[in-house]
Amino acid sequence: MPVKAPSDQVTYLEAISRALRDAMREDPSVFLLGQDVAAYGGAFKVTAGMLEDFGPERVMNTPISESGAIGVAVGAALLGRRPVVEMQFADFISCGFNQIVNVAAKMFWRTGRPVPLVIRCPAGGGAGAGAFHSQCVEAWFLHTPGLKVVAPAFPRDAYWLLRAAIRDPDPVLYFEHKQLYRRVKAPASAVFDAGGGSDGRDGHGAGGGGAAGPPPRIGQAATLREGEHVTVISYGWTAHHALEAAEKVAAEGISVEVLDLRTLAPLDEEAVLRAARKTGRVLIAHEACLSGGFGGELAARIAEKAFEHLDAPVRRLAYPDIPVPYHRALEAACLPSAEKIAQVVRELRGW
Amino acid sequence: MLEKQAVPRPVEAEGHSAHPSPQALREMHLFLRLAREWDLRFERLVRLGAVSKWYSAVGNEAITVAAATAIAAGDALVSLHRDSGAILRYYVDASRLFPDQFPPLPGRRAPPTEPRELLYRLACQMLGKADGFSGGRERSYHYSFFHEEAGIIHVGMISHLGAMIPVAAGVALALKQAGGGRVALNFIGEGGTSTGDFHEGLNMAAVYKAPLVLIIQNNGYAFSTPSSEQYASRTLAERGPAYGVPGVRVDGTDALAVLRCASEAVARARAGKGPTLIEAVVGRMRGHSEGDDSFLVLSEDERRRSLEADPVLRFERTLLESGAVTHPYLDQVAKRCAELVLATVDRALASRDPDPSSLPGRVHAG
Ligand SMILES: Cc1ncc(C[n+]2csc(CCOP(=O)(O)OP(=O)(O)O)c2C)c(N)n1
Numbered sequence: 001m002p003v004k005a006p007s008d009q010v011t012y013l014e015a016i017s018r019a020l021r022d023a024m025r026e027d028p029s030v031f032l033l034g035q036d037v038a039a040y041g042g043a044f045k046v047t048a049g050m051l052e053d054f055g056p057e058r059v060m061n062t063p064i065s066e067s068g069a070i071g072v073a074v075g076a077a078l079l080g081r082r083p084v085v086e087m088q089f090a091d092f093i094s095c096g097f098n099q100i101v102n103v104a105a106k107m108f109w110r111t112g113r114p115v116p117l118v119i120r121c122p123a124g125g126g127a128g129a130g131a132f133h134s135q136c137v138e139a140w141f142l143h144t145p146g147l148k149v150v151a152p153a154f155p156r157d158a159y160w161l162l163r164a165a166i167r168d169p170d171p172v173l174y175f176e177h178k179q180l181y182r183r184v185k186a187p188a189s190a191v192f193d194a195g196g197g198s199d200g201r202d203g204h205g206a207g208g209g210g211a212a213g214p215p216p217r218i219g220q221a222a223t224l225r226e227g228e229h230v231t232v233i234s235y236g237w238t239a240h241h242a243l244e245a246a247e248k249v250a251a252e253g254i255s256v257e258v259l260d261l262r263t264l265a266p267l268d269e270e271a272v273l274r275a276a277r278k279t280g281r282v283l284i285a286h287e288a289c290l291s292g293g294f295g296g297e298l299a300a301r302i303a304e305k306a307f308e309h310l311d312a313p314v315r316r317l318a319y320p321d322i323p324v325p326y327h328r329a330l331e332a333a334c335l336p337s338a339e340k341i342a343q344v345v346r347e348l349r350g351w
Numbered sequence: 352m353l354e355k356q357a358v359p360r361p362v363e364a365e366g367h368s369a370h371p372s373p374q375a376l377r378e379m380h381l382f383l384r385l386a387r388e389w390d391l392r393f394e395r396l397v398r399l400g401a402v403s404k405w406y407s408a409v410g411n412e413a414i415t416v417a418a419a420t421a422i423a424a425g426d427a428l429v430s431l432h433r434d435s436g437a438i439l440r441y442y443v444d445a446s447r448l449f450p451d452q453f454p455p456l457p458g459r460r461a462p463p464t465e466p467r468e469l470l471y472r473l474a475c476q477m478l479g480k481a482d483g484f485s486g487g488r489e490r491s492y493h494y495s496f497f498h499e500e501a502g503i504i505h506v507g508m509i510s511h512l513g514a515m516i517p518v519a520a521g522v523a524l525a526l527k528q529a530g531g532g533r534v535a536l537n538f539i540g541e542g543g544t545s546t547g548d549f550h551e552g553l554n555m556a557a558v559y560k561a562p563l564v565l566i567i568q569n570n571g572y573a574f575s576t577p578s579s580e581q582y583a584s585r586t587l588a589e590r591g592p593a594y595g596v597p598g599v600r601v602d603g604t605d606a607l608a609v610l611r612c613a614s615e616a617v618a619r620a621r622a623g624k625g626p627t628l629i630e631a632v633v634g635r636m637r638g639h640s641e642g643d644d645s646f647l648v649l650s651e652d653e654r655r656r657s658l659e660a661d662p663v664l665r666f667e668r669t670l671l672e673s674g675a676v677t678h679p680y681l682d683q684v685a686k687r688c689a690e691l692v693l694a695t696v697d698r699a700l701a702s703r704d705p706d707p708s709s710l711p712g713r714v715h716a717g
Binding site: 057060062063065067068069070071072073074075076077078079080081083098099102103106107108109110111112113114115116145146148168169170266 | 495518522558
């Protein structure tokens with residue numbers, strides 16, 4: 001069973017579960033595929049109880065066949081069903097790579113036939129799980145036109161972006177950082193509230209618990225914190241480090257703007273450029289490794305389109321270009337952290 | 352436990368035990384001829400430089416046409432690069448194409464589509480023209496065509512061999528979940544059976560009892576690689592029982608034998624009994640692609656034998672022997688098919704090219 005947060009608090013994991021349940025209730029074409037997702041409820045228990053509630057035709061275990069499962073999902077999606085495939089760990093998505101980048105991603109452009117498919121990917125390190133249960137592999141897919149890639153950091157975003165992903169006519173990769181599952185919580189009222197207003201900003205505020213605007217849509221970044229001196233652009237678990245870093249350096253008189261991308265593809269380029277122009281000093285932080293990481297793409301766009309606003313070179317903080325090491329001390333040395341982010345922010349402020 | 356360890360022999364199908372009506376035989380013949388003329392025309396266009404590449408399906412017609420004869424409008428087709436026979440059979444209602452010669456076949460659900468228009472679009476697709484199914488974005492059989500009111504659910508290939516088998520299994524799963532006993536038909540070459548997706552797709556279809564008919568067209572060679580360097584088992588059909596599905600081996604130059612196997616597999620799938628693996632063995636009448644020298648990989652003797660085993664001629668001989676047709680009839684059908692293909696392809700050749708200003712187009716549906 002999912003770990004219940006006290007009182008009306010909803011964990012990130014519960015928000016994901018709830019999104020699946022609500023989508024399944026609302027739309028009979030939605031069904032789940034994945035290893036151990038049925039009676040067992042999934043490796044992380046995201047689908048716990050769903051077999052009982054929705055039956056074996058809609059909650060289906062798959063053999064250990066990532067390519068097979070994603071291919072089957074593509075076939076079903078072509079016939080108008082809305083499969084949600086769970087990767088047991090994001091790392092294993094490599095075994096389904098061809099189905100994603102060549103079959104699913106190119107289908108609409110080639111044939112005009114939509115592939116409404118979601119692949120949920122429990123991603124990221126910090127658990128001492130080694131090189132094959134810890135990776136942040138989103139960049140593999142950002143180089144492929146036709147996919148959408150989301151990476152929510154807060155329960156409200158997790159809920160609404162999964163709902164949006166399931167409704168979306170395109171293949172969506174949904175990266176859920178495992179460190180957020182049970183650690184990050186928000187009041188149920190704030191998470192599920194469909195909100196009002198129409199300014200396009202969801203205003204969930206730092207920690208994702210704030211007043212609700214309209215639910216986030218795919219392709220919308222969120223300003224987590226307003227600041228004047230330095231901009232930190234991030235997503236996923238690292239967005240939480242960025243907020244913590246902003247808090248740290250605030251005490252030193254440095255005011256930091258924190259932008260949470262939430263969606264990596266399609267990119268909210270306007271929000272990125274706005275945030276970059278605002279302070280002229282930009283750090284991009286992500287847990288994925290440096291070379292070929294999304295930070296490089298963001299830095300290039302900022303250099304191309306906001307160069308005249310820059311007062312310092314765009315900096316990147318990312319994983320070193322090595323596989324994830326096993327020992328916790330080794331891993332900690334590699335992961336982004338609030339302190340590492342704060343240090344680069346100080347350096348940028350000094351320019 | 353002994354049972355599980357014993358490797359069951361694949362069923363060796365016997366030919367000629369299906370008993371289609373003379374009219375059904377003539378219809379199947381029409382599509383064998385049409386498919387042959389289709390490929391001959393495009394082979395020629397490669398030599399004339401009007402098409403960049405062509406994987407000839409000459410020699411595969413008895414498999415593809417017969418298999419698609421076993422399905423009906425409403426079933427799904429997932430095709431690869433040598434499946435023109437299946438596509439033509441699946442798209443075209445003979446009684447609309449040549450109503451004077453082919454009355455509607457009792458008991459067969461044919462798509463209610465205008466065949467000449469579909470053939471024109473298909474020819475445009477082969478030529479990369481604007482009126483092709485992909486509007487020039489994709490080559491030859493790399494397109495999909497959905498016309499649900501006509502019962503056409505056709506998912507075309509990507510280049511990567513094997514990749515379409517899990518997709519076909521997913522299509523079959525969706526058909527099963529929709530109810531109504533519809534099935535999916537999918538082809539693969541013997542080379543493509545060495546991919547991981549062959550294993551994953553067939554295994555998943557078996558586990559889910561998805562109504563999938565998977566036909567291996569074993570022409571003995573993948574590009575230049577002989578099947579002895581492709582797999583070490585005696586047959587490919589014997590893989591079927593290892594997945595818990597029937598494995599049937601059939602002479603792929605014998606359209607009636609293929610029809611019988613495919614019909615049995617389709618009936619099984621419709622009855623909820625899951626997938627069937629069929630290995631249809633043919634000779635290779637052409638090289639890998641027109642213009643390469645891979646036909647010469649075969650010994651002279653082998654080349655001669657496979658050309659002699661021409662499945663279209665074989666079927667025509669069978670029809671003649673049975674008295675179902677006469678020589679003038681065969682000549683007339685061949686002429687009609689050749690003229691139809693010529694006119695259709697000529698019209699496509701003269702049609703609009705795609706407009707580069709249509710790029711980049713939409714990579715996303717939403
Ligand atoms: C995954 C993959 N690897 C390589 C190729 C290149 N290729 C195209 S056709 C072909 C041979 C296919 O042989 P087979 O599956 O037996 O079918 P045939 O062409 O003989 O009908 C190869 C190697 C490919 N299309 N896909």
